Amino acid sequence: MHDLSPELVALRAAAPQTAVAQAAVAQAERLERREVLSIHRELLVAMYAAVAVLVAGIGLLLKQHLRDIGPGTLLTCLLVASLACHAVAWRARHLGRERSLGEDYVLLLGALLFSAAVGYAELRFRLFGAGWSRHLLLLAIWHLAVAYVFRSRLVLAVALTALAAWLGVELRLGSAIEPRHSWFGLGPRALLCALFYYAGSFFHHVGSTGIGGPDGAFHNGFREVYRQFAAHFAFWGTLAMIGDEATRWLGAAVLVVLAVVVGRMGLAERRESYVLYAVGYGTIGLVWLESVLLRDRTLTSLIGLVTVIGAVALLMKLRSRLKASAP
Amino acid sequence: MNVARPTVSEERGLAIADRYPALREAVDRLGLAGRWKAATWLARCVGFVLGLVGAGMLAGVLRLFPAPLFIGGLLLLVAAEWLIARRHVVRSGFEEAMYLCGATAVAVQLLIWIDTDNASLAVALVAMAVLLAGWRLLNPLFTTLATADLTLSIGLFRTTLFDGRLNTLAAALACALLAAGALVAGGRSWQRPSHDRMLDGLVIAMPWLAYGWVIAYPGNIAQKWLPLALSLAFVVATTAVGASRRAHPPLVSALGSAACALHAVYMLLGWPVHWRLIVIGALALAAAVLLERLLRDRRNGITSRPIDEPAGLDLAHLAAAAHLPSAPGVPSGPAPAPAVQGQGGDFGGGGASGRF
Numbered sequence: 001m002h003d004l005s006p007e008l009v010a011l012r013a014a015a016p017q018t019a020v021a022q023a024a025v026a027q028a029e030r031l032e033r034r035e036v037l038s039i040h041r042e043l044l045v046a047m048y049a050a051v052a053v054l055v056a057g058i059g060l061l062l063k064q065h066l067r068d069i070g071p072g073t074l075l076t077c078l079l080v081a082s083l084a085c086h087a088v089a090w091r092a093r094h095l096g097r098e099r100s101l102g103e104d105y106v107l108l109l110g111a112l113l114f115s116a117a118v119g120y121a122e123l124r125f126r127l128f129g130a131g132w133s134r135h136l137l138l139l140a141i142w143h144l145a146v147a148y149v150f151r152s153r154l155v156l157a158v159a160l161t162a163l164a165a166w167l168g169v170e171l172r173l174g175s176a177i178e179p180r181h182s183w184f185g186l187g188p189r190a191l192l193c194a195l196f197y198y199a200g201s202f203f204h205h206v207g208s209t210g211i212g213g214p215d216g217a218f219h220n221g222f223r224e225v226y227r228q229f230a231a232h233f234a235f236w237g238t239l240a241m242i243g244d245e246a247t248r249w250l251g252a253a254v255l256v257v258l259a260v261v262v263g264r265m266g267l268a269e270r271r272e273s274y275v276l277y278a279v280g281y282g283t284i285g286l287v288w289l290e291s292v293l294l295r296d297r298t299l300t301s302l303i304g305l306v307t308v309i310g311a312v313a314l315l316m317k318l319r320s321r322l323k324a325s326a327p
Numbered sequence: 328m329n330v331a332r333p334t335v336s337e338e339r340g341l342a343i344a345d346r347y348p349a350l351r352e353a354v355d356r357l358g359l360a361g362r363w364k365a366a367t368w369l370a371r372c373v374g375f376v377l378g379l380v381g382a383g384m385l386a387g388v389l390r391l392f393p394a395p396l397f398i399g400g401l402l403l404l405v406a407a408e409w410l411i412a413r414r415h416v417v418r419s420g421f422e423e424a425m426y427l428c429g430a431t432a433v434a435v436q437l438l439i440w441i442d443t444d445n446a447s448l449a450v451a452l453v454a455m456a457v458l459l460a461g462w463r464l465l466n467p468l469f470t471t472l473a474t475a476d477l478t479l480s481i482g483l484f485r486t487t488l489f490d491g492r493l494n495t496l497a498a499a500l501a502c503a504l505l506a507a508g509a510l511v512a513g514g515r516s517w518q519r520p521s522h523d524r525m526l527d528g529l530v531i532a533m534p535w536l537a538y539g540w541v542i543a544y545p546g547n548i549a550q551k552w553l554p555l556a557l558s559l560a561f562v563v564a565t566t567a568v569g570a571s572r573r574a575h576p577p578l579v580s581a582l583g584s585a586a587c588a589l590h591a592v593y594m595l596l597g598w599p600v601h602w603r604l605i606v607i608g609a610l611a612l613a614a615a616v617l618l619e620r621l622l623r624d625r626r627n628g629i630t631s632r633p634i635d636e637p638a639g640l641d642l643a644h645l646a647a648a649a650h651l652p653s654a655p656g657v658p659s660g661p662a663p664a665p666a667v668q669g670q671g672g673d674f675g676g677g678g679a680s681g682r683f
Contacts, residue, residue: 001516001572002523004343007336007359008350011343015353024349027634036625037573040633042582043619049586050611057604064601100623101631102616109612273369280373287380301387308381312374312421316414319370 005032040101047105055112062120071124078117085110089150099150108154111146115139115158136166151218153225160229164193185244187251190237194230201226231274234258235281242289255285267318270325275318283311331412332465335518337361341417342520362415371420378424386432396436403429423464430456451480465521471528475536478502482540499540499557506533506561510568510577527576534561534580538587542594555591558584573628585611 008029015021030036062074089107092099099107121127122135143159146152168189204223238258241251259282266274287304294300333341340359344351354360366374382403389395389402407425410416434456438449454476461469482498509529517523538561541554561584569577589607596603622631 001513001574002339002342002518002520003516004339004346004520007339007343010357011350011353011359014357015350021349021353024347025353028343028347028350031634034573035628036634037575037629038634039575039578039618039622039629039631042575042578043615043631046582046585046615047612047619050608050615052608053604054608054612057601057606057608060601060604064599100619102619105612106616272367276370276373280376283377283380287384297387298391301384301390305381305384305388308377308384312377312381315370315374315377316416316419319366 003032005029008032043101047102051105051109051112054109055116058113058116062116066124071120075117075121078113078120082110082113082117085113086146089152093150099152104152104154107146107150107152108158111143111155111158114142115162118142133166136162140166147222151222153221156222156225157229160197160225163196164190164233167193167196185240185247187237187239187241187244187247190233190240191254194234194237197226197230197233201230228273231262231277234262235277235285239281239285239288242285242292248289248292252285252289255282259285263318267321267325270322272319272322275322276315279311279315279318283307331408331415332463333361333363333417337363338465338519338521341365363417364415364419365417366419371418371423374420375424376420378421379428381421382425382428382432394436396432396439400429400432400436403432418464418466423460423466423469426460426464427457427469430460447480447483450476450483454480461525465519465525467521467524467528470525471532474505474529475532478505478536478540482543495540495544499537499544502533502537502540503557505529506537506580507564509533510564513574513576514568514572530565530576531580531583534558534565535583535587537561538584538591542591552595555588555595558587558591562588570627570629 008025012022012025012029015025058078065074085106088103089099089110092103118135118139122132126132128134140159140162143155143162147156147159168186201223204219204226235255235258238251238255241247241254244251259278262274263278263282266272266276266278286307290303290307291300294303337360340354340357340361341363344354344360345365382399385399385402386395389399392398403425407422407429410419410422410425416422431453434452438452443449454473457469457476458473460466461471461473478498478501481501482494484494484497506529509526513523513526513530517526538554538558541557562581565577565581565584569575569581589611593603593607596606598606619631622629624630625632
């Protein structure tokens with residue numbers, strides 16, 4: 001065990017004499033003296049693992065008993081279970097209180113059970129025929145609605161994933177835009193997805209909603225989920241474009257622009273994560289491009305090494321700037 | 328010889344800045360961390376990946392040289408030492424990757440020179456290299472990995488006794504003893520937080536490894552009750568210690584041991600796989616929900632409610648949730664984004680944003 005409270009006593013005098021700063025020191029002292037311990041994070045992990053195991057079991061059950069269990073019974077069971085999970089969240093909403101951690105995960109379980117039911121129904125009854133991927137869009141819309149009704153970031157993540165799956169499948173099959181064109185491969189589809197997500201973040205713009213109070217926390221949370229998804233999908237899209245010979249140079253150009261934009265955004269908003277994405281993904285993209293373009297392995301390695309050293313130097317500089325810009 | 332590393336007081340200052348982001352500015356103003364610059368965990372991960380890529384590139388450059396691993400390893404070690412001594416970099420990920428790769432490369436080159444086919448010796452030598460890196464950088468992950476490697480070398484040790492089958496039990500015993508020793512040693516007061524973390528690493532990982540070694544034993548004992556008894560014993564011991572010390576690592580260890588116990592139950596049940604998964608998942612979920620409800624109001628200083636600690640797992644879980652299967656037979660689309668940010672921020676009131 002180690003106890004940092006002696007240092008915190010010294011910090012108490014040095015910290016700003018504001019209520020917030022002094023409360024932060026007092027809280028830190030309580031934690032260091034081990035007066036209080038939160039097992040919130042341990043429970044998060046346990047609940048996530050439990051839901052994952054449960055859903056895996058249900059998935060296997062469906063797979064192995066597709067013929068034994070009647071489709072009607074199976075669908076009814078899944079939908080009733082999903083409804084029960086949603087009812088738990090609805091109860092909390094009805095009582096006007098925040099959902100507990102467990103209720104949050106029960107809601108997630110409900111969303112996933114609903115996905116399983118819809119997926120099974122589509123597989124069994126071919127409701128959408130040739131356009132079977134539309135059920136993913138239906139799921140995305142449903143989960144999006146549930147996420148907003150219950151203000152659940154977990155369900156929002158499920159909705160965004162379903163949307164990505166629909167866009168990926170739908171566009172590849174060619175029912176939305178020109179079908180099998182190389183310029184609309186994995187990379188551009190991921191970029192399109194990123195655009196949708198980024199557009200979604202504007203519904204929760206800080207300026208229009210304010211950042212204080214419970215509504216502020218809701219908008220901040222949802223906006224961040226959209227933006228995080230957008231950043232990752234955009235970078236993955238550009239990397240995929242670099243991997244495709246037809247879109248290589250366009251991908252490289254988009255990567256550079258994206259890295260600059262995201263990096264500047266990170267600096268402006270003092271968000272280290274965006275700066276890290278810009279440098280990290282940018283470096284991976286450049287090294288990949290070098291390895292694809294240069295034939296000589298030694299030369300590729302040498303230039304790659306210089307790129308990485310440059311990236312580390314840049315990262316250190318940007319982090320210093322971030323730290324210096326702290327209020 | 329003096330190696331460049333934070334002094335005890337500097338390391339404690341760094342630990343405060345790391346643990347309580349709201350106090351970083353005050354730590355800087357007081358100069359508690361000296362000239363050392365540490366990174367957030369996300370920056371550390373990115374630095375580590377960049378370090379690995381850099382080490383790979385260096386290997387590509389040196390591949391035509393004689394003894395490339397030795398030369399490359401030494402170069403990486405020197406570069407990492409330069410970064411630490413001159414740039415006062417600590418836990419940036421980059422120097423850690425370089426040190427790890429450098430030390431491992433030198434060890435592997437030595438193995439090539441020795442030309443041995445003794446797997447146990449090879450693993451032990453690599454473990455010593457990782458241990459050296461962990462000791463030098465005060466990195467608990469490396470020391471834990473090195474210890475796990477050492478137990479692997481016990482498991483691989485060649486012996487004619489019982490056809491070497493007892494090796495797995497010997498490795499399990501070593502893990503169990505290390506876990507128990509670390510649990511006891513963690514009770515005393517340590518000045519350097521990193522030393523405490525090294526013990527925490529053993530407390531967390533060794534019970535799981537012990538369980539793994541026991542179920543790897545080819546005899547009948549593995550299929551019966553020993554794995555369950557062992558994991559339950561660890562659940563009880565680590566939960567009791569975690570609750571009495573009000574410390575996270577023993578509780579994390581208990582969580583892992585509980586998962587091991589559930590796995591042991593899974594193996595004992597003769598039901599079809601899906602029913603076993605459903606029952607175990609439902610049991611685990613019910614237990615977690617019950618615990619969460621019981622501890623909503625603080626009991627003996629322990630609560631299930633979040634308090635103002637940096638909660639970097641929040642967004643990680645969001646991303647992880649998206650990885651869950653949506654439906655059987657549904658074609659998978661592009662992978663979801665790991666929506667994770669650096670710690671210490673304001674996201675959603677309790678999450679982490681990496682905002683300074």
